[in-house]
Amino acid sequence: MRVAAGLIFAVSLCAPGVAWSQSAPPKPAAAAQTAPAPAQAAPTPAAPQQAAATQVQPARAPCNNPDALGVARTVEIDTTGGPGFGFEHFKELDFLRDHEVVLTFDDGPWVENTPAVLKALADQCTTGIFFSIGKHATYYPEILKQVYAAGHTVGTHTWSHATLTNKKLSEDQRKEEIEKGISAVKWALGGVSPAPFFRFPALQHPPEMVTYLGTRNVAIFSCDLDSFDFKAKNAQQVIDVTFKKLDKLGKGIILMHDFHKHTAEALPEMLRRLKAGGYKVVAMRAKAPVESLPQYDQELMKEDVKLPTVSQRPVSSVVTTVSQ
Numbered sequence: 494m495r496v497a498a499g500l501i502f503a504v505s506l507c508a509p510g511v512a513w514s515q516s517a518p519p520k521p522a523a524a525a526q527t528a529p530a531p532a533q534a535a536p537t538p539a540a541p542q543q544a545a546a547t548q549v550q551p552a553r554a555p556c557n558n559p560d561a562l563g564v565a566r567t568v569e570i571d572t573t574g575g576p577g578f579g580f581e582h583f584k585e586l587d588f589l590r591d592h593e594v595v596l597t598f599d600d601g602p603w604v605e606n607t608p609a610v611l612k613a614l615a616d617q618c619t620t621g622i623f624f625s626i627g628k629h630a631t632y633y634p635e636i637l638k639q640v641y642a643a644g645h646t647v648g649t650h651t652w653s654h655a656t657l658t659n660k661k662l663s664e665d666q667r668k669e670e671i672e673k674g675i676s677a678v679k680w681a682l683g684g685v686s687p688a689p690f691f692r693f694p695a696l697q698h699p700p701e702m703v704t705y706l707g708t709r710n711v712a713i714f715s716c717d718l719d720s721f722d723f724k725a726k727n728a729q730q731v732i733d734v735t736f737k738k739l740d741k742l743g744k745g746i747i748l749m750h751d752f753h754k755h756t757a758e759a760l761p762e763m764l765r766r767l768k769a770g771g772y773k774v775v776a777m778r779a780k781a782p783v784e785s786l787p788q789y790d791q792e793l794m795k796e797d798v799k800l801p802t803v804s805q806r807p808v809s810s811v812v813t814t815v816s817q
């Protein structure tokens with residue numbers, strides 16, 4: 494089926510990450526995930542500050558590991574018209590050379606797992622794209638700030654991880670999922686606009702939203718190979734599945750989840766094997782950030798009651814009289 498922006502997409506092959514309902518409570522963790530309380534009370538979103546007209550992506554720290562995987566090259570993406578990446582759905586932009594990979598991480602930021610992923614990447618002086626869920630960004634803005642500060646690319650992955658092919662959602666609700674996700678990530682980054690890089694939850698691409706993203710000049714990321722880390726029983730399985738596919742394809746955009754524990758555990762070994770196998774990491778940067786829409790920045794402000802906060806606890810559990 495041909496859609497706007499000249500993109501061709503097919504039936505989803507990469508599998509979903511996690512499935513949240515749009516009305517999920519404010520801890521939309523997968524069932525198996527033990528959802529810890531936020532490290533600190535989630536603040537009420539304040540209006541994002543105006544981002545600087547020209548944003549300079551923070552540089553990665555100098556590399557002190559002579560055997561590091563590193564970054565082979567950095568490509569800048571002009572997202573005008575909403576180009577699509579990832580051969581599972583988009584066949585036109587074949588920019589990776591043999592043995593080149595792009596590391597992508599979905600569904601964060603999340604406690605422990607995202608910091609562990611950041612450490613593994615830092616130890617190997619390499620980088621990836623993080624497709625953040627808006628709600629999670631509001632839970633853990635400090636973790637998302639660390640992702641950005643480390644020089645990684647931050648994209649978006651809707652507000653609540655709703656599957657946008659769900660017929661129960663109106664067109665306005667689908668747009669809101671996309672736009673409020675962008676507004677939330679911008680808020681979490683202290684007013685810094687994310688990259689105009691978007692991944693549909695469960696890689697379900699409704700044609701009208703593909704068209705819409707084209708009008709917003711937001712690039713769409715499918716993948717070339719799915720690690721199926723959300724299905725893995727342990728870290729080794731994440732590694733085995735990934736390399737079985739990668740060694741067959743020889744290159745590709747790899748879909749993983751910094752949200753998942755097994756991925757965080759697998760990543761150090763996975764990066765070592767990439768290096769040993771002669772693979773090279775490509776960094777993807779956007780030519781310009783995405784501009785959030787004021788309407789959805791304001792919608793985000795209404796979410797404060799849904800954000801986790803200690804005020805949801807009864808007073809008696811917070812304040813105890815110990816002496817009079």
Ligand SMILES: [Zn+2]
Nearest residue numbers: 510511599600
């Ligand atoms: Zn996801």
